[in-house]
Amino acid sequence: MAKTLKVGMIGYRFMGKAHSNGWRQAPHFFPLKANVEMHTICGRNKEALEQSAGELGWSHISTQWKEVINNPEIDVVDINTPNDSHAEIAIAAAKAGKHVLCEKPLAMTVEQCQEMVDAAKAAGVVHMICHNYRRIPAIAHAKKMILEGTIGDIYHYRARYAQDWIVDPDFPLVWRLQKGISGSGAHGDINAHIIDLGRYLVGEFEEVCGMMNTFIKQRPLEDTSGKGDGLGGAGGKVMGDVTVDDAALFIGKFTNGAVANLEATRFALGRKNNIVIEINGSKGSLFFDFEDMNRLKWFDNTAASDRQGFTDILVTQPGGDHPFVGQWWPPGHILGYEHTFVHTLADFVNAVIDGTPVQPTFEDGMRNQRVMEAVEESAVSRQWVKV
Amino acid sequence: MAKTLKVGMIGYRFMGKAHSNGWRQAPHFFPLKANVEMHTICGRNKEALEQSAGELGWSHISTQWKEVINNPEIDVVDINTPNDSHAEIAIAAAKAGKHVLCEKPLAMTVEQCQEMVDAAKAAGVVHMICHNYRRIPAIAHAKKMILEGTIGDIYHYRARYAQDWIVDPDFPLVWRLQKGISGSGAHGDINAHIIDLGRYLVGEFEEVCGMMNTFIKQRPLEDTSGKGDGLGGAGGKVMGDVTVDDAALFIGKFTNGAVANLEATRFALGRKNNIVIEINGSKGSLFFDFEDMNRLKWFDNTAASDRQGFTDILVTQPGGDHPFVGQWWPPGHILGYEHTFVHTLADFVNAVIDGTPVQPTFEDGMRNQRVMEAVEESAVSRQWVKV
């Protein structure tokens, strides 16, 4: 008889919706080693919570996260709260013996991250940071190809994560644009992802040199009257300082000698959630575009010289050819954004049952944070910084 | 208190998996006018059925479809069986007062389709044929643009549905390649989809002229020993005749004067599940590629002459800009194949509660069948045939 893992999820906004879908769907598509029970959803607003519980498929609600981690019924704690609360909740959960899945970025500082790692290790629980993009099938396939030596030694890692949702100067000063609450802007929100993918696909960063830029330095304060960004006409707006980066760029080196170029921006009109990655090695190259996430482009320099070109691999072949996709649909039936969470949770569930580590661990989260901080330090000192 | 619709699903293979996912997911993403209870799954093999019920999320099983349609608990019957049983089940279900959703093609002949239409109308039930591709957001957006007159009068409808799963001559003679069971090959399986999209986006067909071709005329009989297609070496294979089309092509005219060119094939290596559609009108053009299903390309001839070009609309804008997607994720987070079923079922559920027709109805299924048969007749008579 299969064991049943009971999950408590803290936080229920965008990521809560995506995680809930993952918890619901994973058992229907993957041969999990345990049943999953979506036990408790936790947040501060009871009314909103009740509605979300129904929509997202949770049996119980709680407005106290400590209640959740102390509930002996709960096996797994899934943390989707704002970044500044990750460490406290995760450490407490680990101490309570819960297996912990935590959204990225792991915490606000490397020190916090280290404490989380220590707590998880001391408790012997399974810990994972939810860098879901590692389990885009095309990215997982890229990893496999790199491990197999398909592109040889890596020379270049070039990644850009671009969005455009705050180009309008009238877009209000939401909490994500206030450093006190969010930590940083594009850097922590989206650079974090391509840093993690760099570490996953290429290796550890050795040193970095970056800049962080804020194009729109003041924005209207958010309307707290409930009317959103409708602060109205000239003269009527109360302005506040934007205290985070709109864009963060850095160049760097990996310990294996590869060169890095990363850029995150919220000021690239037309790029909605656009991650573009290119890796060039001694035997070939790989190219990935998240808006076309079911494809991986591969240049094979070992092919006959008159037949070379970027091969556009549609990563939907079942039978083990392409990671994860065999559990879904026949070839050519593409997957979407949310599938990455399903894959992540499926692997997490199995790791919990096996009691084995599952990448990316809290340690990965800490190492990512080190790179993040090195870039921030570099942007201030205007010099290269060792990671 | 919202009503609860109890669903009985007949058939549980590929389409059963896709429909089950739709029934599970629709209530979590769309504000349905009723709750959905996945009541009974029905098939002939009890053992397989029990496993599927668990995996797919159904509460009860039945090995007798008549049991399902006669169950007073059941409100909705969802038919995913082989084509030759659609008519009998759907008519019986309608007579039993069930709302009916039926997979495409609606039936084996126009006559059967007409009986289904009649039965559904007589019973006053809501009836829908599951041409899920109508609810690809990009296709639904194309429909909206066409209705708004964005591309003007239509001159050309050009569509191709291409797959490659039977190019290998050693691929066995599965039931889909036997006319007695399947009715036709690429024609009924995939041409049916682009015929329906032509009717949806452009209008009714007036006349057609087509050909149906079988490239590999004999194939090894399927191994019934359980070893799949591994019938082994020369001399060891027992061969049988392929009695359906590997490819079906036709040219035609719509009643509104537009010209049609449709092609369906299972012999296009590299095209896994590839639907490409181009529509040219008097004011602009639209282009769609299912392997890139979150995009719609639009040429606007009314734009400034130095700024014209195909605009690559990423159909992921929420807020009502793009159909269906507002219920899912933020801009740029793409959807996949299975979402089309979720959208279809969501609209079906609401129509059932409202008691209103929901396109595509059984009548659409019948009209599609008329086009299908006209092409088949033309391929035999080698002349043009009025639809």
Place this chain on the structure above:
Amino acid sequence: MAKTLKVGMIGYRFMGKAHSNGWRQAPHFFPLKANVEMHTICGRNKEALEQSAGELGWSHISTQWKEVINNPEIDVVDINTPNDSHAEIAIAAAKAGKHVLCEKPLAMTVEQCQEMVDAAKAAGVVHMICHNYRRIPAIAHAKKMILEGTIGDIYHYRARYAQDWIVDPDFPLVWRLQKGISGSGAHGDINAHIIDLGRYLVGEFEEVCGMMNTFIKQRPLEDTSGKGDGLGGAGGKVMGDVTVDDAALFIGKFTNGAVANLEATRFALGRKNNIVIEINGSKGSLFFDFEDMNRLKWFDNTAASDRQGFTDILVTQPGGDHPFVGQWWPPGHILGYEHTFVHTLADFVNAVIDGTPVQPTFEDGMRNQRVMEAVEESAVSRQWVKV
């Protein structure tokens, strides 16, 4: 000492400009077996001719084509006149012992074509029809790959040639839209090209079934006042009948069993000079798009199953890897439309010196014409026609 070929060119409009460029450029980029002297340009309007001679680089002018073919200095006659004069000029030129290059289509009827073939053979001169698209490097490379068996037996040839220059109903009734002068519309002008490419890449057509459609049946007569198409307001326009096809489509079979689908249209907004070709075989597929003419996409079904995809070959590799391009620039420096004429003329010059046939010959032109006429006949009889 290398021989010098003296060329006389009849006709000097669009094709005359393109051919002149070819004659000028070929000697600078290709190791020709003869020098080329651009001796005489011939047309009816002396004034225009004098200007063109200077712009295009010709030494002499003539207003009488017979003068040119009877000039003992001239070795080669290059015919770029309207289609209805091709046969007379070419036959006379052959009889006068000139090597002949003739624009496509070869003539107005198969009979005329046959007379041209006979005349050229009787005279023992080198004859070539200028289907320049055969010498697009990507097309020539496709031919090489097909000959090498790279894509195996061919199942599908699918080609479309689309333009959009007459979608506007106010576009005037130019001579190209009058059957008496032009022979046909999109069919002879652009379908001719993809028919030739089908014969080049796949084989001979066996039978065809087609339709020819005219969307705009009346158009304003051309303004002969010199103001172009500015015939002015309502009531002021004098209308005439369009007597050619705006679009021509056909399906067909090749003698080797491959299936054909060809479409030519001048009514596809946004498609300026767009030729798209896909060939599917038993081992792979090829895809070509003329607006992206330096690329050839190739799907190789013999590659490892997890690495398959369309390989985007940038056909700019020198050293003999890719046809023609080694004479131009380093890898990645792309070629354009006019280069196809340079390649054609270079091969023609060498064939003249070697006294060997050079494809496509007049015989190819005649065979193309047979297919053209079969399609026209089919469009009238509304039945299949043997080629």
Place this chain on the structure above:
Amino acid sequence: MAKTLKVGMIGYRFMGKAHSNGWRQAPHFFPLKANVEMHTICGRNKEALEQSAGELGWSHISTQWKEVINNPEIDVVDINTPNDSHAEIAIAAAKAGKHVLCEKPLAMTVEQCQEMVDAAKAAGVVHMICHNYRRIPAIAHAKKMILEGTIGDIYHYRARYAQDWIVDPDFPLVWRLQKGISGSGAHGDINAHIIDLGRYLVGEFEEVCGMMNTFIKQRPLEDTSGKGDGLGGAGGKVMGDVTVDDAALFIGKFTNGAVANLEATRFALGRKNNIVIEINGSKGSLFFDFEDMNRLKWFDNTAASDRQGFTDILVTQPGGDHPFVGQWWPPGHILGYEHTFVHTLADFVNAVIDGTPVQPTFEDGMRNQRVMEAVEESAVSRQWVKV
């Protein structure tokens, strides 16, 4: 009677071939204000020169560049020699009263560049640096759109120039890999181009921070035996140090506040001559890919929200809609690499006759050099450097 400009060209390798083609072609396609006479080609190897003169279309040869600049017949000097000789020749030519066109980079140092500017100004001659990519029609169109305010204030300039010709570690130590002769590697050769395009399209650089990396630090010495790179087996190779960069990357800011990210590399397998540029502004974005050089992609944020997307402008519309292309072929007939030189020379000729400056001038060349040196300095000091 139109004046005739007599040209003397110093240097005849790759750039000499491209310039010669430009001189030959410009008069046939553009309404120049003067005739062009390709008078003298100059180089050191007389034998090679004689062959090149014939192939490239020059009337005289000279093995002494001073002879050319002192020839009173010559009006224009076109410099295509290795970089270290540009300054000396250009200054002498200007002093001799010749109009000067010089290949990029203008010289080895900013000081040299300044002397060249001073000499040209003092002499009152027309001076131009041949950054031919400014006259890619799509780039010129981008410039026009930016000037018209189409994309608003610019936030991001992101450019990458990637090649792959020295990834093989056995590729020999050619002069381009020796700093003493070449000055720098990817930086001066190709970064120079995207720096110039940044200055052309966005504005002046304010400060930069970069790195220069050499992946393969030793390479076999070139075979001087005439056998190319075939130095043979292990042990047989004599190795030398690579003294230039294989890749050069930098981040930076423009004086107008835009952020820059530029990367040049010769180590990106599959990227043959690949320039990719993206510019994001407050109203829209532009995207360009040189391997697809006839297109410009434009995102217009002022379009209706459900119709937005990158518009793929095929920059081949005549009638003044798109720069330069009206002189060539009808819409959709694409241009290639060499056309950029034809456009450059056409503008240069007209400027010489008009006696007006023509961008990019030697001053542009000097400003580019300043950016180049700032990056190099930064790569050494590992700090930000003001331009």
